Amino acid sequence: MKYVDEFRDPAAARALLRRIDDLAEQLERPLRVMEICGSHTHTIYRHGLEHLLPEWIEFIHGPGCPVCVIPMGRIDDALWLARQPDVILTTFGDMMRVPGSEESLLQVRATGADVRFVYSPLDALPIARDNPDKQVVFFAVGFETTAPSTAVTLERARGEGLANFCVFSNHVTTEQPLRAIVDGGETQIDAFIGPGHVASVVGVHAFDFLAEEFNRPVVVTGFEPLDVLQAVAMLLEQFTSGEVAAGRATVQNQYARVVRSDGNVVAQRLMDRVFRTRDTFEWRGLGWIEHSGLGISPEYAAWDAEERFAVPGVRVADPPACECGSVLTGRIKPWQCRVFGTACTPATPIGTCMVSPEGACAAYYNFGRLDRETANAVTIRE
Amino acid sequence: MCLGVPAEVIAIPESGEPRARVAISGVERTVATDLIAAEELRAGDWVLVHVGFALSRIDAEEAAITLEQIRRLGGTVLDDELAAFGRSAID
Numbered sequence: 325m326k327y328v329d330e331f332r333d334p335a336a337a338r339a340l341l342r343r344i345d346d347l348a349e350q351l352e353r354p355l356r357v358m359e360i361c362g363s364h365t366h367t368i369y370r371h372g373l374e375h376l377l378p379e380w381i382e383f384i385h386g387p388g389c390p391v392c393v394i395p396m397g398r399i400d401d402a403l404w405l406a407r408q409p410d411v412i413l414t415t416f417g418d419m420m421r422v423p424g425s426e427e428s429l430l431q432v433r434a435t436g437a438d439v440r441f442v443y444s445p446l447d448a449l450p451i452a453r454d455n456p457d458k459q460v461v462f463f464a465v466g467f468e469t470t471a472p473s474t475a476v477t478l479e480r481a482r483g484e485g486l487a488n489f490c491v492f493s494n495h496v497t498t499e500q501p502l503r504a505i506v507d508g509g510e511t512q513i514d515a516f517i518g519p520g521h522v523a524s525v526v527g528v529h530a531f532d533f534l535a536e537e538f539n540r541p542v543v544v545t546g547f548e549p550l551d552v553l554q555a556v557a558m559l560l561e562q563f564t565s566g567e568v569a570a571g572r573a574t575v576q577n578q579y580a581r582v583v584r585s586d587g588n589v590v591a592q593r594l595m596d597r598v599f600r601t602r603d604t605f606e607w608r609g610l611g612w613i614e615h616s617g618l619g620i621s622p623e624y625a626a627w628d629a630e631e632r633f634a635v636p637g638v639r640v641a642d643p644p645a646c647e648c649g650s651v652l653t654g655r656i657k658p659w660q661c662r663v664f665g666t667a668c669t670p671a672t673p674i675g676t677c678m679v680s681p682e683g684a685c686a687a688y689y690n691f692g693r694l695d696r697e698t699a700n701a702v703t704i705r706e
Numbered sequence: 707m708c709l710g711v712p713a714e715v716i717a718i719p720e721s722g723e724p725r726a727r728v729a730i731s732g733v734e735r736t737v738a739t740d741l742i743a744a745e746e747l748r749a750g751d752w753v754l755v756h757v758g759f760a761l762s763r764i765d766a767e768e769a770a771i772t773l774e775q776i777r778r779l780g781g782t783v784l785d786d787e788l789a790a791f792g793r794s795a796i797d
């Protein structure tokens with residue numbers, strides 16, 4: 325097990341892998357486990373976890389990378405905002421390289437638009453204070469981990485009466501895309517590795533619907549390789565104990581050292597006040613999903629970029645070569661995309677999954693480059 | 707942008723603002739503590755920082771494990787995060 329020696333605790337990893345092997349032998353059929361969060365995808369590829377697990381357990385990479393799920397139309401909207409006179413567009417560094425239908429934010433900046441990347445949404449506020457004759461727009465993306473930070477920033481802008489600041493909200497929630505995936509039937513997922521940081525905000529119970537309505541076990545998990553292996557063991561136990569067969573799948577918390585079962589109530593209240601749930605929102609690869617996006621609430625409408633500007637909001641189909649949608653829904657693996665590693669690389673991304681380090685294609689390109697068959701042929705296991 | 711990076715609290719500003727002075731691998735910056743407002747923070751505590759906000763309090767052991775893990779993610783993941791953190795202007 326060549327990778328295992330790199331683990332913080334190789335002995336614990338070996339013991340866990342033995343336990344997983346034992347459990348897997350009791351399975352009645354192969355299992356497909358979706359890790360929802362892109363940071364887990366990163367851990368899995370970096371540490372070669374899928375090659376360490378028994379054949380019958382397959383990881384499917386889920387839609388939990390905020391950069392990856394942004395549809396091209398919203399990038400084009402951000403580009404349109406950046407091109408407006410006297411606008412300074414601010415956003416996270418990863419968003420700068422995401423291709424729109426003609427160019428990326430990095431490219432419009434090269435042609436003179438004022439686009440600045442910030443580490444925190446709060447960093448956009450001093451830019452607004454220092455440029456009273458400009459409109460400063462924050463292009464916000466992210467799941468429930470990030471949305472509370474945008475909410476605090478908006479509250480602060482309102483508190484200060486900062487009139488030249490607004491937010492172009494592309495925040496999204498985890499529940500509805502997961503419903504779409506388990507309901508859609510295109511990809512059979514048997515169990516989920518729950519996103520640790522999202523859960524630290526929304527709480528463990530936010531994933532109860534997967535167990536209660538769909539009988540899919542969930543283990544909310546940390547980001548160490550040992551965390552992920554332990555989560556796999558916990559999921560397997562739910563199958564081998566007969567609980568799943570009896571229709572009693574449960575949500576468990578492997579990451580109790582960080583995640584409380586009710587999550588972060590302060591953050592939840594803030595989000596409820598500052599955001600409203602949109603009727604529908606477009607996702608890359610998943611299409612339009614009802615109640616899955618967070619717009620700005622009427623109370624904060626004065627700081628809503630979609631109220632302040634006539635954002636075009638046109639729908640743009642993904643480029644024909646781009647198969648990010650199929651990757652995000654687990655229909656194909658990154659290397660099955662025709663342009664993977666050739667036309668599409670982290671330096672020249674065609675799709676979103678290659679842009680963010682958490683994206684399945686980037687993670688796979690950086691750490692993997694082997695499929696399971698090849699990997700087994702070169703016997704990575706002992 | 708999606709990482710949560712552990713940081714050690716160096717000082718709590720007197721101003722009463724929801725802020726903490728923290729250090730990540732020797733880089734010092736101010737972060738917002740609005741999201742953990744109910745909790746008493748002290749110098750020496752550890753927090754998980756995401757996009758300039760302390761997202762939760764963590765213990766020192768969890769912090770050490772997580773930092774080590776991010777280092778091992780390899781490439782420039784931690785360096786990029788630190789560079790961006792170092793440019794942050796939260797006051």
Ligand code: SF4
Binds near residue numbers: 648665677
């Ligand atoms: S290789 Fe590029 S285009 Fe293909 S799925 Fe991955 S990111 Fe999308």
